[in-house]
């Protein structure tokens with residue numbers, strides 16, 4: 390029996406958009422079209438085999454789509470919702486997003502999305518401090534929660550259809566209302582990013598006076614501040630979108646810190662120990678997320694002009710430097726003059742040597758990190 394082909398449009402082909410695209414590609418009946426405001430991520434995504442086709446024209450990307458994932462930074466998600474108003478879309482289309490905040494986006498969608506279009510807010514609760522399509526992985530969302538925030542009037546069969554599609558990400562799909570989402574995620578994700586960066590900035594100031602701070606910064610400091618390496622532009626937008634819940638959490642935080650300070654001022658050993666014990670009990674009881682263990686990848690992806698002599702040239706260059714490869718694959722030919730070659734190297738070290746060599750000979754070389 391011929392299976393129905395589905396077209397998915399991914400608007401914003403970065404870390405999350407790329408990871409969703411890769412998950413969707415697990416189903417051979419799904420065609421993924423990527424849209425981005427920049428050509429560069431589209432070129433990379435084609436070379437890395439993340440999307441089937443890419444365009445910088447929004448109408449072209451969404452015209453055939455049965456499901457549209459808005460995966461740009463949150464402020465741009467709101468802007469894209471507005472553009473969709475005037476576009477030609479499939480009659481049964483589902484529009485969803487992956488933004489880290491929900492209430493503002495859902496409110497905007499209600500205002501601007503035409504009635505014939507179903508919008509369902511979404512937020513995969515997994516990510517990375519890395520950004521860009523080169524960090525995308527079809528396993529990024531595995532075992533993570535994926536929150537959907539359907540409005541009360543959303544047809545349940547549409548929510549079911551989206552949930553079924555999202556099973557390709559292997560995430561655990563749950564539903565809650567957008568305000569509850571913003572309060573909870575504000576506390577467990579947004580506010581920790583503020584704290585991590587505030588702590589780093591504080592220590593950076595101390596470090597200007599005394600350079601031992603950066604040098605002695607050990608495991609604890611690094612663990613609690615890992616997320617301070619996240620994308621500043623993205624977090625700027627998240628804070629601006631989730632202002633009210635965050636301001637309330639910040640007030641509660643100030644009070645929590647004042648309580649500890651008081652215990653220290655009073656020199657209260659039991660109180661201080663209880664403070665640490667209470668935190669440890671909750672922290673140790675957190676459910677563990679068993680993400681799929683990622684095997685190390687020794688693959689490089691190379692843009693090559695579409696003629697056979699080029700592959701021979703590349704293998705000769707690598708062979709001359711005794712760089713061993715274990716596999717070579719030509720990815721499906723792209724719609725322009727380039728093809729994409731995937732080379733698997735024997736080891737990480739050989740991959741790095743190969744990368745340097747091929748870049749020296751002016752090839753566009755990408756890794757999927």
Ligand SMILES: NC(=O)C1=CN([C@@H]2O[C@H](COP(=O)(O)OP(=O)(O)OC[C@H]3O[C@@H](n4cnc5c(N)ncnc54)[C@H](O)[C@@H]3O)[C@@H](O)[C@H]2O)C=CC1
Pocket residue numbers: 400401402403404405406424425426427430460461462463465466468469487488489490512513514515516517518519520521522620623627
């Ligand atoms: N980074 C993370 O860990 C997580 C991020 N999110 C959400 O996912 C969304 C995307 O974040 P990332 O993938 O991390 O960012 P990213 O920086 O890796 O990718 C964003 C992509 O969107 C493109 N873009 C910018 N403006 C656009 C527009 N107007 N239309 C279409 N594309 C546009 C950029 O060129 C870029 O390729 C954000 O809304 C973020 O809140 C959700 C869960 C986790």
Ligand SMILES: O=C(O)C(=O)Cc1ccc(O)cc1
Pocket residue numbers: 488489513514515516517518578616
């Ligand atoms: O890397 C981390 O610890 C994160 O916090 C990942 C993350 C970032 C943004 C989200 O909206 C959801 C998850």
